[in-house]
Amino acid sequence: MAEMPPGSGPPRIFMSYTHVDRGLATFLGNGIGQYFEVQIGLGAVEAGRPWVERLLDDIRRSDVEGVPVGGSAWREFEDVCVEILKFLFVPPLSEPKIQPRTYSGTERRDAVFPNRNHRRHDNWGILLSELGARLILFEFKNYDRTEIGKDEIIQTSSYLTQPMGRLAAIVGSKKPNPGAHTERNQIFSSSKNVILFLTKEHLVEMLYMKERGEDPSDLIMDEVELFYLQHE
Template identity: 30%
Template sequence: MVLNHFSITPFPPGRDRGFDFLGTLGSDTWAIEAKFYRTQRAQATLIETAALRLNHRGVTAQATKGMLVVSCYLPIQLRLQLEKDFNLTFIDGADLANWAASDPALLSELQSLLETSPDDLSQVRSSQHPPVLSGKPLTEASLPENTEGSDLCKELRKLGRGKKHWPAYERLCERILRYLFPNDLHGWHRQKRTDDGLNRFDFVCRIRTTTDFWQFVAQHLDSRYVVFEFKNYTGKIKQGQVLTTEKYLLEKALRRVAIIFSRDGADKQAIIMTQGAMREHGKFMLILDDDRVCQMLHMKERGEDPTDCLFDVADDFMLALPR
């Protein structure tokens, strides 16, 4: 296909090449990556991660130029710094709105995808800083790619289950949470409890409303704090374990949300109990198995927002909530 004078070749599904499209413009080949973020505010660390990955993968693919397209809005100073650091062209939500403005149907589709109002798009269309295609050849950035997300996932997969490995599981979950949400949570208050005869710890953290998901938790679920629990059982957790967590959620303490790490998720009766807790008491519990945790780890490593995954899980839960 040809877009804005680019000839675009999408890759077939399968092996991750580190970017989404290969573009051709004149004699240049472009490695092009697109990142969708629910949160419109630019999260610099995520974008830097995505840019570094694109830079390395583009050089490996022998592309002569690179372009990172993001759905959020980049302040001009951040854009200029990113261009300098990673030798890429950056296209943000404002640029996409500018380009789509001449096609009402395309603009409407973009607005629906980004979940923005017409007023939002009319403001960003007045941007005084349109993107400039990089005239510099793509050269490899000096920083190495970060593989911490993949490393943590591998460690999680290898860790044993049951009482013997409970302390190691708690320590690993803490490292995972600090990697996934370094700017989203504050306090990291440990609470010692006894559950099924096993002494263990969980965390209570204060939420910083840095992303759409945490804003949803604070504003719509009326919870300023979130509980994290780690259940290293050999199978799916049952309703008894969910009941223990529910009793720890307190409306008057503004602590109405829990995120439970469980190796294999929860059985049917446990899920029914989480639904009842939400429907009857407004207590919201998300249960994440190893697959979902690894999904978030890989998202963070690619420069994507892991809280977008939490939002998807929350959406599925709310939409499926029975009467």
């Protein structure tokens, strides 16, 4: 075992072995929770193998061994996704508001990340200026047999009030069906709301980007621009 170089250890989401960490370990694949528990306890990683490489190996296997798809595991899926998004984007985004409700309690959003990057020329500043993305909505869909379709897109768009802005993302266990893509285009045509479709593969790629010292929000900007190009 070799000692961790400064700054090369696991992100803060792994620094205590909490309920969320156990869910994250399951999401990433069997065995990784024990791996991080041991490595954090020893303050070491395998010689010549950074923690993120082992992490990503397990993510790649997690389609079979990770968080179960379907309604029974919705909370576990949501907790894991929020922790990954916090690691990727906070800061420069602020700590998310989890399951905030409207005043009447009739609507509940999954997670909202405040974007306070006013007058900045980075990706979040551009999205704030271009889409008024003051509060960025993430909705999580851990579906098995059910399709992510037009109803989920309509619901997500309805959550985007004028003060929040016009940017949301759906993070799903599967890709949305063609009807969802059509509805997303129609919503943009009528309201200019942008709804991104993200999967586990996108989360993996952003973790790679973070490890390489790149800005993972570049992928978010790429997805926005790709949507603009395919819109009709």
